[in-house]
Amino acid sequence: MAPTTSTLVHLGHKVLLVGTAAASPSDLTQTRDNIIASVGPQGSVSFEQLDRIATITLPGSTYNTIVTGAVAPSAYQHSNAVLAALAGTLIPGGGLSLTEPVSSNPSVNHILERSSADLVSALKISGFVEIVVVQQRKASEQEILQLIQAWGAKIDVASLADQIEFVEISAKKPAYELGAAAALPWARKRVAKPTAPAPAPPKPTVNKKAVWTISANDDDDEDAELEDEDDLLDEADLIKPTAEQLAAPDCGPNSLKKKKCKNCTCGMESEGEPDDVEMELAPALSKGPVPEEAIVSSKANRWKESAITEVVPKALQPKSSCGNCYLGDAFRCGSCPYTGMPAFQPGEKVQLGGGMLKDDIDF
Numbered sequence: 001m002a003p004t005t006s007t008l009v010h011l012g013h014k015v016l017l018v019g020t021a022a023a024s025p026s027d028l029t030q031t032r033d034n035i036i037a038s039v040g041p042q043g044s045v046s047f048e049q050l051d052r053i054a055t056i057t058l059p060g061s062t063y064n065t066i067v068t069g070a071v072a073p074s075a076y077q078h079s080n081a082v083l084a085a086l087a088g089t090l091i092p093g094g095g096l097s098l099t100e101p102v103s104s105n106p107s108v109n110h111i112l113e114r115s116s117a118d119l120v121s122a123l124k125i126s127g128f129v130e131i132v133v134v135q136q137r138k139a140s141e142q143e144i145l146q147l148i149q150a151w152g153a154k155i156d157v158a159s160l161a162d163q164i165e166f167v168e169i170s171a172k173k174p175a176y177e178l179g180a181a182a183a184l185p186w187a188r189k190r191v192a193k194p195t196a197p198a199p200a201p202p203k204p205t206v207n208k209k210a211v212w213t214i215s216a217n218d219d220d221d222e223d224a225e226l227e228d229e230d231d232l233l234d235e236a237d238l239i240k241p242t243a244e245q246l247a248a249p250d251c252g253p254n255s256l257k258k259k260k261c262k263n264c265t266c267g268m269e270s271e272g273e274p275d276d277v278e279m280e281l282a283p284a285l286s287k288g289p290v291p292e293e294a295i296v297s298s299k300a301n302r303w304k305e306s307a308i309t310e311v312v313p314k315a316l317q318p319k320s321s322c323g324n325c326y327l328g329d330a331f332r333c334g335s336c337p338y339t340g341m342p343a344f345q346p347g348e349k350v351q352l353g354g355g356m357l358k359d360d361i362d363f
Helices: 025-039 080-089 116-125 141-151 208-212 276-286
Strands: 014-019 044-049 063-068 090-103 129-138 164-172 295-297 308-311 348-350
Touching: 014 025, 025 044, 063 080, 080 090, 080 116, 090 116, 116 129, 116 164, 141 164
Parallel strands: 014 044, 014 063, 063 090
Antiparallel strands: 090 164, 129 164, 308 348
């Protein structure tokens, strides 16, 4: 029996001994008797074959210790399914003593494809903790010959020399079952309550709910204070308006009139038809020759032709409601009659003269 068995097996333990078909019955019996002597009459020892563990269902959380691969020859590796089954049948905190042949160079040795480091990783994946490599040694020629006979392979012993090792590992199952829950350490700490300060003098109680809350049933509540609508009205609000006050204004944008008045200043100057002054001014400007004193020669002749500025007598000049007509289009209303004309001095009306009003082509 492996020497580490005594360190994992104690009095009163339930032990599972895992053997292989390659082991002799006498060696299995001797190992079992040694374990029974260690656990005493309060403990028990069960036996199972390694090749059956992956196909049967072992009782969950039953054994304190599992000893596998301790009976020579330890010729077979433990698959991940076998390791998971062994972890499930151990009680929380139970121990595992495992002996297995591994390859010292897996890239060359294709019979044993797992190394010692790979075995440790497989145990971690299966849920074991506190994994310790107790012993790792080279296999002798006699042990390699026993492995070849157990495998039933035709391989030269010399070809596997220095390529096979025996590793003995001890591991434990965590002290909890799969799916167990526990409070985190920091969640158990209780913060000391600070010393309560001296009580402050009581403040006057204000019923905020009664001040700000209003419901549909407040009209029936005699204690509810509501504002009287009549107190919000002045004496002028109670006077009934007359028909003249309700009628539309006679002048302005809101009036019913379609035309503007003479010398309109209410905002209708830029809407509708031209006023009477413009209507009277148009025929006056088109009748008869223009007085010589009303004709001045333009100093800015950009088109190299004579330009005539016609000065309208002050008596016939229209009155601008906005006073910006002579400043240019940027200052004029949308319907200004001077739109498109250049800026001019107040009292002047600019007209294009000379050949600008004639066609360029004679027919």
